[in-house]
Amino acid sequence: MKPKTIEVQLRHEREAHPVRIVADAAVSTRGRHGGRLLPLLLLDTTDRPDIVEFIRVHGSFGPGDVKIQWGKIEAEGHEGTASLFLKFIRPMELFMVLEFNIARQGFLVEQILIGQGVYLAKAEGEDDRFIKNPDRPKVIVEVPDTGFRDTWDAKFHKHVAEDFRTRGLSRSESRQAARSVIDEWRKFSSLKMRDIHE
Amino acid sequence: MLASDNVLSDPKVWISGLALLVSICSAFFSWRSGRNAARALAISENQEKRRQPQLGVYLVVNGFRRLLPKRQLFGFLVSISNPTDINNSVARAELKIAYLIENDVSASCRIQHNPTLGETIGNETASSASVFALPLRVDAHQTVSGWFVFSLDNDVIGKGTVDGHSLVLEDTHGISTETDPIMVREWTDETKND
Numbered sequence: 503m504k505p506k507t508i509e510v511q512l513r514h515e516r517e518a519h520p521v522r523i524v525a526d527a528a529v530s531t532r533g534r535h536g537g538r539l540l541p542l543l544l545l546d547t548t549d550r551p552d553i554v555e556f557i558r559v560h561g562s563f564g565p566g567d568v569k570i571q572w573g574k575i576e577a578e579g580h581e582g583t584a585s586l587f588l589k590f591i592r593p594m595e596l597f598m599v600l601e602f603n604i605a606r607q608g609f610l611v612e613q614i615l616i617g618q619g620v621y622l623a624k625a626e627g628e629d630d631r632f633i634k635n636p637d638r639p640k641v642i643v644e645v646p647d648t649g650f651r652d653t654w655d656a657k658f659h660k661h662v663a664e665d666f667r668t669r670g671l672s673r674s675e676s677r678q679a680a681r682s683v684i685d686e687w688r689k690f691s692s693l694k695m696r697d698i699h700e
Numbered sequence: 701m702l703a704s705d706n707v708l709s710d711p712k713v714w715i716s717g718l719a720l721l722v723s724i725c726s727a728f729f730s731w732r733s734g735r736n737a738a739r740a741l742a743i744s745e746n747q748e749k750r751r752q753p754q755l756g757v758y759l760v761v762n763g764f765r766r767l768l769p770k771r772q773l774f775g776f777l778v779s780i781s782n783p784t785d786i787n788n789s790v791a792r793a794e795l796k797i798a799y800l801i802e803n804d805v806s807a808s809c810r811i812q813h814n815p816t817l818g819e820t821i822g823n824e825t826a827s828s829a830s831v832f833a834l835p836l837r838v839d840a841h842q843t844v845s846g847w848f849v850f851s852l853d854n855d856v857i858g859k860g861t862v863d864g865h866s867l868v869l870e871d872t873h874g875i876s877t878e879t880d881p882i883m884v885r886e887w888t889d890e891t892k893n894d
Contacts, residue, residue, distance in 0.1 A: 514806075551801055552806075555860075562853055593810055593811075594808065594810070
């Protein structure tokens with residue numbers, strides 16, 4: 503199927519640039535989001551005070567609304583990437599793009615697709631890690647199935663296999679290794695905390 | 701015999717004349733039917749346009765704000781009209797507050813209309829006020845009037861500078877209508893202060 507190209511209306515130029523992911527973690531909380539294991543992304547908000555404000559404001563409100571779209575930025579320097587476009591409507595209006603290098607960060611995308619959600623939090627510095635402050639304010643974004651899975655599976659296998667090829671594996675070995683590592687990751691990502699009543 | 705008599709008596713001439721007359725009539729009728737078709741199309745388009753959901757929001761007076769110790773209450777007296785041929789309803793009403801945070805970066809948050817606040821605001825005069833309950837039905841070619849009330853915790857805006865207020869209404873079809881920025885007046889109960 504031919505990919506569809508859409509233009510996104512931005513409120514400010516800063517929204518056009520993907521928000522850099524400083525570090526990531528995986529969080530599973532009993533009784534929340536079905537206990538599913540969700541990736542947590544620590545974001546570089548140096549140029550995005552509006553994201554900091556969004557995370558702060560979200561603490562004062564209940565659940566909000568967000569429109570999500572998987573895709574790819576059509577511009578130079580974005581080859582081999584997949585992007586998650588997030589347009590928040592409530593409680594704050596905000597647009598952000600999270601870009602993932604498929605070979606290196608594709609496992610985060612895989613985890614988002616399996617867990618159907620992602621946590622977003624602010625990184626306090628370049629060497630920040632979630633474990634340094636697990637109680638920091640964070641926002642959970644639900645990412646339901648939008649039909650991206652089929653497209654993603656093919657892309658993910660291809661890029662992981664290519665990555666193995668550059669590390670010296672043969673063509674058939676790299677395919678097999680990609681299949682194997684993705685299967686193992688899926689098993690791990692499917693883990694979930696049992697609910698209190700289970 | 702005169703030459704003119706010869707011309708009129710020649711069937712070729714008057715048959716040609718008759719054919720010309722018929723073609724002129726035909727051209728006239730086709731022009732008229734084309735014009736009627738264009739008018740019928742315009743009427744159909746207008747009718748179709750009137751079947752597209754659309755809500756008009758008119759602010760009866762400016763908005764009011766009442767400062768409380770930890771929060772602010774906002775009240776807006778509006779009339780909502782439905783100029784279309786289909787029934788509609790307001791599914792969601794929100795107060796959009798645009799404000800500036802550090803480095804003059806603009807942000808905007810949305811607060812939901814809370815009809816239960818009508819009692820909080822209530823005093824002798826407000827007891828007769830009609831606060832909208834959502835969803836709010838607005839039938840075709842009808843207008844309804846009432847209050848939207850909102851509560852904003854002071855923590856939400858924090859140290860931000862408020863830039864403007866506007867109302868955003870969303871109808872059953874998910875179509876949003878946003879008002880122009882609204883001036884908000886302070887509202888105090890002077891009788892209670894005395």
